[in-house]
Every structure is written in structure tokens, then in C-alpha cells.
Amino acid sequence: METKMPMVLDVISENIIKHGSPLALKGSEVSSWAKELDLPAKGDVLFYTGGEYQMLPFIDSLVKTITHLDQGSKVFSMMMGARNILNKTGFSPEKMYASVLAKDKDRYNSVCFKAAKVLKELGYEFCYSGNEELYSGALLYELGYLQDMEDYVKRVVEVIKKSGAKTIVCLSPHAAEVFKFVYPKMVEGFDFEIRTYVDLVWERRDKLAKLQSAESVVIHDSCRLARELGIHQELRDILVSIGADVKEAPMNREWTSCCGGPIKILFPELSHVIGERRVTELKESGSAHILTSCPYCLSALEAGRAKGDSAVVEDLIEFLYRGVKA
Amino acid sequence: MTVDLRKDFVNYAKSLNAASEDKNIRTAISRAVTSYRNTVTETLERFPHTPALAEEVQEIKRQSMANLDNLLETAMASVERNKGKAFYAKDHQAALDIALGIIGKGKTVVKGKSMLGEELHLREYLEDNGNEVWETDLGEFILQLRKERPMHILSPSIHVPREQVAEVFTKFFGKVVPPDIAEEVKVVKEFLREKYFTADVGISGANVVAADTGAMVIIENEGNVRLATGAPPVHIVMVGVEKLVPTFQEAMKVAEVTWRYAQYGVPGYVNIVSGPSKTGDIEKVTTYGAHGPKEFYVIFVDNGRNEMAHEEKFSQALHCLRCGGCMYECPVFQVTAGHFGHTYMGGIGAIWTAFVSGGMEKAAPLVYSCLRCGRCVERCPMSINVPAMIGELRERVIYGKLEG
Numbered sequence: 001m002e003t004k005m006p007m008v009l010d011v012i013s014e015n016i017i018k019h020g021s022p023l024a025l026k027g028s029e030v031s032s033w034a035k036e037l038d039l040p041a042k043g044d045v046l047f048y049t050g051g052e053y054q055m056l057p058f059i060d061s062l063v064k065t066i067t068h069l070d071q072g073s074k075v076f077s078m079m080m081g082a083r084n085i086l087n088k089t090g091f092s093p094e095k096m097y098a099s100v101l102a103k104d105k106d107r108y109n110s111v112c113f114k115a116a117k118v119l120k121e122l123g124y125e126f127c128y129s130g131n132e133e134l135y136s137g138a139l140l141y142e143l144g145y146l147q148d149m150e151d152y153v154k155r156v157v158e159v160i161k162k163s164g165a166k167t168i169v170c171l172s173p174h175a176a177e178v179f180k181f182v183y184p185k186m187v188e189g190f191d192f193e194i195r196t197y198v199d200l201v202w203e204r205r206d207k208l209a210k211l212q213s214a215e216s217v218v219i220h221d222s223c224r225l226a227r228e229l230g231i232h233q234e235l236r237d238i239l240v241s242i243g244a245d246v247k248e249a250p251m252n253r254e255w256t257s258c259c260g261g262p263i264k265i266l267f268p269e270l271s272h273v274i275g276e277r278r279v280t281e282l283k284e285s286g287s288a289h290i291l292t293s294c295p296y297c298l299s300a301l302e303a304g305r306a307k308g309d310s311a312v313v314e315d316l317i318e319f320l321y322r323g324v325k326a
Numbered sequence: 327m328t329v330d331l332r333k334d335f336v337n338y339a340k341s342l343n344a345a346s347e348d349k350n351i352r353t354a355i356s357r358a359v360t361s362y363r364n365t366v367t368e369t370l371e372r373f374p375h376t377p378a379l380a381e382e383v384q385e386i387k388r389q390s391m392a393n394l395d396n397l398l399e400t401a402m403a404s405v406e407r408n409k410g411k412a413f414y415a416k417d418h419q420a421a422l423d424i425a426l427g428i429i430g431k432g433k434t435v436v437k438g439k440s441m442l443g444e445e446l447h448l449r450e451y452l453e454d455n456g457n458e459v460w461e462t463d464l465g466e467f468i469l470q471l472r473k474e475r476p477m478h479i480l481s482p483s484i485h486v487p488r489e490q491v492a493e494v495f496t497k498f499f500g501k502v503v504p505p506d507i508a509e510e511v512k513v514v515k516e517f518l519r520e521k522y523f524t525a526d527v528g529i530s531g532a533n534v535v536a537a538d539t540g541a542m543v544i545i546e547n548e549g550n551v552r553l554a555t556g557a558p559p560v561h562i563v564m565v566g567v568e569k570l571v572p573t574f575q576e577a578m579k580v581a582e583v584t585w586r587y588a589q590y591g592v593p594g595y596v597n598i599v600s601g602p603s604k605t606g607d608i609e610k611v612t613t614y615g616a617h618g619p620k621e622f623y624v625i626f627v628d629n630g631r632n633e634m635a636h637e638e639k640f641s642q643a644l645h646c647l648r649c650g651g652c653m654y655e656c657p658v659f660q661v662t663a664g665h666f667g668h669t670y671m672g673g674i675g676a677i678w679t680a681f682v683s684g685g686m687e688k689a690a691p692l693v694y695s696c697l698r699c700g701r702c703v704e705r706c707p708m709s710i711n712v713p714a715m716i717g718e719l720r721e722r723v724i725y726g727k728l729e730g
Contacts, residue, residue, distance in 0.1 A: 001726045003690075004330040009724075142698065144720025223699040258657045258699035266694050267339050273346045274657045274697075 008062070008265050013145045017152055020134035021051050023058045027131035030054045033113040034128055043127030046165035047119070050136045052172040052295040053111040053315075057104035059299060063268045111295075114321035115171055115197055121324045122204040126169065132159050138174040141182050142262065150186050157187050167193040169200055171317070173224035173231075173294050180229070198225070198293055201320065202234040205241040209323035216245040217319070218285040220278065220301060221256035222294035232256075235293060235316065242323060247285035257281055259292075261300035275304025279311055291316050329726075331690050338691035342658075345665035351477070351485045355660050358484060362654040365589040376586045380707035383583045387645040387708060390571045391635045397537045397570040398626060404540030408601030409614065410622035412540075421564065421627045422451045425529075428562060428623055431456040433526040436518070436558060438544070438551040439463035440531030441479055441648060442566050442627060445669050445683045448529070460521050462550035467514055471498050477664035479671060480588055480650040485663055518550070528554040528619070530597075532565040533584055533648075536577035540600050542624070543581045547594040555599060561619040563599070568631050568644040580647065587649035587707045630682040639718050643677045645708040652702035652712070658695055666695060673702050673712040680719055686727075693719045 015024040030051040039047065119126065134156045140149040160168065170176040173196060180194045201208070219235050226232045232253040239246050251257045260274030279301055282290050288311040292298055301313045345351055370376055390397055402412035415421035425448065429435065435457055437449060449459045449470070461470045465483035469476060471494045476482030483491075492505035495513055503513055522528075530551050532542040542563050544551050555561045571577050585593045603618030614620045635641045653659045653672045664671050668688050670678035673696045680689035698713040706712075721727075 002328040003723055003726050004328055004332055005724065006332050006335045141717070143694075144717065144722075144724040146721045147725060223697075223701070227700045227704070254704055255701065258697045258701065260657065260697070262697045262699065263658070263695055266335065267342060269343045270339070270346055270658070270661070270695070273661050277657070277661070 006266060009143055012139060012265065013143065013148060016135055016137060016140055017148055021055065022135060022139050023055050023062065025051060025055055025058065027133065031130045031133060033109050034116070034130060037113070037116055039116070039126070039128040041127055041130065042164045043125060044165055045124065045126040045167045045169055046160060046163045047116060047126040047128045048168050048170050048175060049112045049133065050172055050175045051133065052175065053108050056108040056295055056299045057100045059264065060303065061100050063264055111315055111317050112171065115317045117324050118317065118320050119200060122201065122207050124200060127163050127165060129159050129163060134159050136175040136178050138178045141178050153183055153186050157190065160192070167195055169195045169197060171197050173222050173229060174296070177224050177228050196225070196229065196231060197317065198231055198234050202238055205238045208242045208320065211243045211323065214243055214245045215289065216247055216287040217289045217291050218247045218249055218282050218287040219252065220259065220282055220290055220292040220297055221252055222292060222297045223256060223258050225293055226254050226256050247287040249282045249285045251281060259297040259300035260304065261296035264300060271300065272303055275300040276306065279304045283311055288312065290314070291319050329687060331687065335691050341665050342662050342695065345662040348485070350487055351663045352661065354484045354487070355663055358481065359654045359660060362589050366587065366651070369586060369589065369591045372591055373586060376583065379579055380583045383580050384645065384708050386571055386576045386580065391568065391641050391644050394567060394570065394632060394635050397572060398567055401535055401537035401540055401570055402626065404537060405624045408540050410540065410601045410624055413623065413625045415625055415627045415629070418446055418629050421446055421625055421629065422448065424625050425562060425564065426452065426455055429457060429527050433457045434521065434524060435459045435527045435529060436462050436521050436525040436554040438530035438546070438554050439466050439482065440564065441670065442531050442564055444476060445629070448564070460518065462518055462554045464511065464514055464548060468494065475664065478650065478653060479648055522553040522557040525558040527560040527562060528558040529562045529564060530555045532563055532569055534571060534577040534580045535565055535569045536574040537570055538573045541574055541577060542599045543577050544597040544599065545581060545585050545593050546597065549595060551597055552595055555597065556618045559615060559619055560621045561599065562623045562625065564625045564627060566631055567626050567628050583707050584647040584649050587647065587651045634681045640677065640681065640715055642710050643674060643715060645710055646674050647708060649707065651705045651707070655701045655705045657697060657699065666692065668692065673716060674710060677712065677715050677719065686723065689719065690723045693723060
């Protein structure tokens, strides 16, 4: 029996399969952050972004479209088609994407740049697949498209293999999760060492620049990082080593409260409510400077911050990068 | 054939959004979550052996589900040996038919709280067939009057504040009931007291069933189950086959873990019922129906459970003790309560919906509103891997394997 699912699922899965990006972003868009860095295409360690931070501002735009339109309507299916149905309708996704604020685009695009700079500063050498890098397919796994994923991952692995790397460093815990737990089941001989950005920073945390003054911060543990990958103490170690005053939220580490991000594309309003509640919970720690280490948490908590809220939401990468610049 | 689920998703999203704006739900659940976390922490400190016992229970459950057919046979034989009557109901309709066959028409029935009862729409069915049925759990009684379904498995009327209770009671009892909790409890007590002693039949569920002895273990706090199963001349137990464990000793372990994670050091009452009431006090002649029921029936309900037990990826879902702990930890449930559910609620509820109560079409939207964040697994005394099962169900939905 065939099922007709909400269109947004079709769009996202087809975009991944056809374009290697959930929102059909072009390779050149996804890799533009790396222009000035001249990263090699080959090396032992592969720096992997999966285009996830880069696509965050566009997800919000997509979600806004969902929120304001009845999903059953014709207009909606046109909007949702984005690049997928470009040929059929002549509707330009660029128009939809153009509504994204330039400052958001710049901010999220530069996260990868900042991450690379921090790792360089710590003395790590790595390569990057640039235009060719493909999204890990984590959303195919998340949303149930496992059969499609089996075909898709072959292409991802091809690109990864080209780099000659033995180790993959993931910025997103979702990518790390699928590389670690799903790929080995789908691809024979997928024996790369999977690390996260946090792991690498943690190992050389002594080399990080110290903060000028003891800023107080609170960590939002990402579900995937804390529960699936077991990484939570490392975040605290890193922050303590640079002299931050780490406050703790009532629910943290393996008991962390989800940011609401995973249901954002299907249940945006509810996702928003959950994000808001998490921001409130985090602020109960006594710090309103929230740090996380996952693109979706970053975006969901940012959206959950009430208008005019004094809370600051940053990725750990953004926070550490300020030390690099100083 | 194509099943179009798009409208279902839209309607479901609307109901979740409405629920998340409901101040009563918000306040009640916030309060309940805080109290749950505090009490469980405190109780586990007082009884530190509990997590290890929970691990033991996981193994008991695993073995029991692997051996379900044998356990059922043993349990049915035990019930018969105890002079009760045992039935097996393959599906929903069979369960209702058997119950109605025992009860008949024009009877008064008092009922204890049971999720299986909700699954079967038991009260409505008996009422439609000419019986008067009373929910005796206070929360369920409130919902019966409000014609609503439970919003939590243990605290069904969690979303109804005292003012609204007073309103519905004032209307029902035909006299002013003030929004005072003690008063509200009192009027129901007086009303139901009379029902217990005039009822023809009492119906209950069971939290655990020991196959070796045929002992039904029923955990409660209000004392309503005690009365509903003790006073009427007939007691019918309706219980899902997943509640079976091999021995009495094991049943005690399951019971302790269940109430501990349902935030009780020890519950007010633990009822153990294994047959009709009897006495041999006069001339050692066994006579049935001494003070309690003369007739005792047990209906073991399958309704998709056996199929689940045979699915490698889902049999663990049958280990669920219904302690309700996961719901308090679920970020979606915290703002939507039972709206994140069909009969069964939360992430584990989505899985039960697929197999037992509603089917895949009803389950699909629920399955996609789970965050797969995994905090329920942290809380679950049975460590049920709900996120993995949700992933598996999503795959089935996407590729049109709707049979469950």
C-alpha cells in the first residue's frame, strides 16, 4: 500500500537524493566559507560539514512557509517544490531563499570557517571535499527513508574515499551519529574513524586562548551528542580550561531536554514551544549565555528565544572562535 | 491503493498546537513533572536496590515474551484450578463479546482503571448493550462525566483543574459542589459507595499476572479496586497477555519496580486475586462467594500483542510496565499531554498504537511527532528503545508497509 505523506518529507528526501542537500543548496553555496582557507582536497583527516550549518537559515525560511500555508493547498505544493519542481512550475526557489536575511546567512555560513580556524589554531591539519561534499543523509535515516539511504550513502562514501582520509571530523553530531552507527551497517568496509569537532578541541584544550574575564555560560547538551555519542563532560572540560564559569541547567548531560528541532519541519509551532521551554530551563542555571554544539539545537534555541530576550545562543564553535581572533 | 495521510498530519498538528496553548495542561503537567522527578529521586534513594531489580525484571520480561504461548496456557490452567474461568480473546471484538457474554444486559458494573479498557472502549460497549457502568477511579470518573479520554495513563484527568471538576460535579449531582478538592473527593466517595454494593459485576485490569499460581496483582492507591473487585458477586479481570510472568515471586518483582517508577515508595494497596471468594469454615465444606465474589473470570486479551512479541524489533515494547515515567520526561508530552497519543500515549504509545490500538494509519502522525530525543529511554526501568522502534515504524510508513 502506498502512502501519501506531507509534502515537506517528499521534498527533503528527494532533495537529498538528487542534490546531496536537504534543501538542494548547491555545492558552491555550501563550500563558499572555505574560499580563503585553501584547504587541500586530500589528507589523513577529513573536515566534514555536511552543509548542515550552512542550511540553517534556509530551514527557517522553509518552516515559515509551512507555518503560514495550509499544507494541502496548491500554493503550498508549489512553494514546497523548491528546486524539485522548478521545471514543472517555473517557480524559483531563489525567491523563497531570497527572503533569508543576509546576516543570518553570513552567520551560519561562517560557523564552518570558524570551526576550521579553531582547529588550525590548535595545530590540526585536515582536508575538505569542497564543492563535492555531500550531506550525510542523516535526515533520510531520521525520517524513515532507509532504503533510499542505502543507495545514497554509496555516493557519499565515494566522495569521502577520494580524500584518502582515515578519520572524519564531523561538525554536526547527527552526521557523526550516522557515520558511526548507520553507515557501517550499509556500506561494507566503512571503517573510518569518526570523531567530532568537540573531541578534537577537547584533546588540545590546553592550547586554547584563555578568556579575558570569567564569563558565565550554560551548556545545552545536544541529545545526539550527550546520549548517543556520550559526549558531555568534554564540553565542560573545554570551557573550564579556558576559564569560563560553567553553570548547569536543571536537566543536563544524558538527561538533557531536547531543543524541539527534530520535529521542526513537520510540527513547527510545537517545535517552537519546546525550544522556548528549553531556553527558559537553561536560563534557570543563572546564566543567559547558552552554548550548544549542534546545528539544529543552535537554530531551534535561537528560534525559541523570546523576542527581546536577553539570552544569547551560540554554538561552541562561535564562542571559541572569539578567542582565536583575540 | 494509496493512503493519503496529509490531512491527518494537518489535523493532528492542529490538535497538538491547541493542546500546547492550553493553560490547564501546561500548569498541571509542569506541576506533575516536578513532583514526579523529586519523588522518584527521593524514593530511589530510600530503596537503592530498585535499579538492579529493574534490570532483573527486564530479563524476566524478555523471557516471558519469548515464552508467551506456554505462559498463557499455564496461567489459564491455574485460573481454572482456582475455580475461576479463563478465556482467551484473540482480538478486540472477541474480548468485548466474552465480557458481554458473562455480564449480559441490564446490569450495574463498577470498573477499575484500565488502559486495556480504554483500548477496547469497554465502558461504551457495555453501556451500548444496556448496562450501567461506573468508572470508580476518581480521574476516570471525572472523564466519564466529561465524556473525554484520559490524558495520562496514571493520572487520566491531569488536565482538569478543581474548578472544572466542581462544575461538572455540580451539574451531575444536582447540588452545589464547591471547587474544594476534599469536598469533590467526598461526593464521589458517597456516590460510588452505594454502587459498589449494588453492582452485579466488578471489572478490573491487572498490573502483573503470575502464571504458576494464576495470581492477578493489581496496584492502586484509592482503594476503589479493592471495593470494585471485592463487593460485587462477580469479578472479571481483563488483562493483556503481556502482563504474564512465570512465577509469583517474579510477579512481586515486577510489581515493585512498577510502582517505584510510578513514583511510589509503596502504593496504598496491592491486591492479589487468584479466584472466587471461598470458605470452608463449616464442616470443611468449600463454599464459594463467602464475602467476596462467587464468580471469578479472567479474559486474557491478545489484540496484536502476540504479533508484537514475535517481531524482533518490537517485542521489547511489551516490556512496558505502564509506570508512566517516560511521559513525564517527554518534551512533547510535557506540552500536549495525551494529545500525543491515540489510546496509548507518548513515544511508546505510538508503537502500541501501531500494533494494538489504532493501527499504522493512526500511528503515523504520532510516530513523526516523536523527537527521538531518547530521554524516555533514560527514565524507562525497562530501557525500552523507543527511538529505534520509532525509526523502524517511520520506514514502514514511508514504504507503505501499513499492516504493522
